[in-house]
Amino acid sequence: DKILIFEEVEDEAIKQMMRQCGVSIALPLLEGDQLEGFFVLEEKKSGDIYSPQDKELLQIFAPEVSVAIRNAKSYREIAQFNVTLKEEVTKATSELKQANERLLELDKLKDEFVSLTSHELRTPMGAVKSYISLALDPRIGPLTEKQQYFMKQSMKATDRLITMVNEMLNISRIESGRLKIAMQSVDLLSLANDTREDLLPTAKERGVSVF
Numbered sequence: 001d002k003i004l005i006f007e008e009v010e011d012e013a014i015k016q017m018m019r020q021c022g023v024s025i026a027l028p029l030l031e032g033d034q035l036e037g038f039f040v041l042e043e044k045k046s047g048d049i050y051s052p053q054d055k056e057l058l059q060i061f062a063p064e065v066s067v068a069i070r071n072a073k074s075y076r077e078i079a080q081f082n083v084t085l086k087e088e089v090t091k092a093t094s095e096l097k098q099a100n101e102r103l104l105e106l107d108k109l110k111d112e113f114v115s116l117t118s119h120e121l122r123t124p125m126g127a128v129k130s131y132i133s134l135a136l137d138p139r140i141g142p143l144t145e146k147q148q149y150f151m152k153q154s155m156k157a158t159d160r161l162i163t164m165v166n167e168m169l170n171i172s173r174i175e176s177g178r179l180k181i182a183m184q185s186v187d188l189l190s191l192a193n194d195t196r197e198d199l200l201p202t203a204k205e206r207g208v209s210v211f
Contacts, residue, residue, distance in 0.1 A: 003026070003027050005025055005050070006018050006025070022042050023041070025040065026038045026040045027039040027040075027062040029062055029066040030063070031070040039058070039061075114168055114171055117168070118169045125162045128158050129155065129159070129162065135151050136151050157198055196211075
């Protein structure tokens, strides 16, 4: 941590090294406690020795060099970090893009599945409703009161299924913003009663009371 002047060095090994390298003065370049290197000078071309003023100037100059070296290293580290960060961002962006494309593909497949399934369900539901309507037509034949009740409940259940199927067909429109949802009041008591009516036959068979 001190300036080394060839004429004043007592350690013979250090002196021999300075002699072999042609070094007259070596100033340690310190950044805090960290040794960054040495600033070395040969003999003056004039042959004159380094004056006290020269030594004082060099001791002022050395810390400035140390700071410059430290800044250069920091700049290089930051530059390398920026390169690494850019590579990581590019990689993450690419992976995100691939994942997004995959999600879009899956979403498209989902929409196709929902649409296909809904169409396939709507056709037999329409046929079931038609047969129930025929069964309720007095011209086909008389039905007992109990049979009429069951057929009407079947008609209601079929209508609800058809409504659900139609709503499934509208999913893609809702997601794309082409269809707006209209909020409206619902008679929960009526909905509960309809559900109860649907469950009564099965409940009676199993001895369960539905209120």
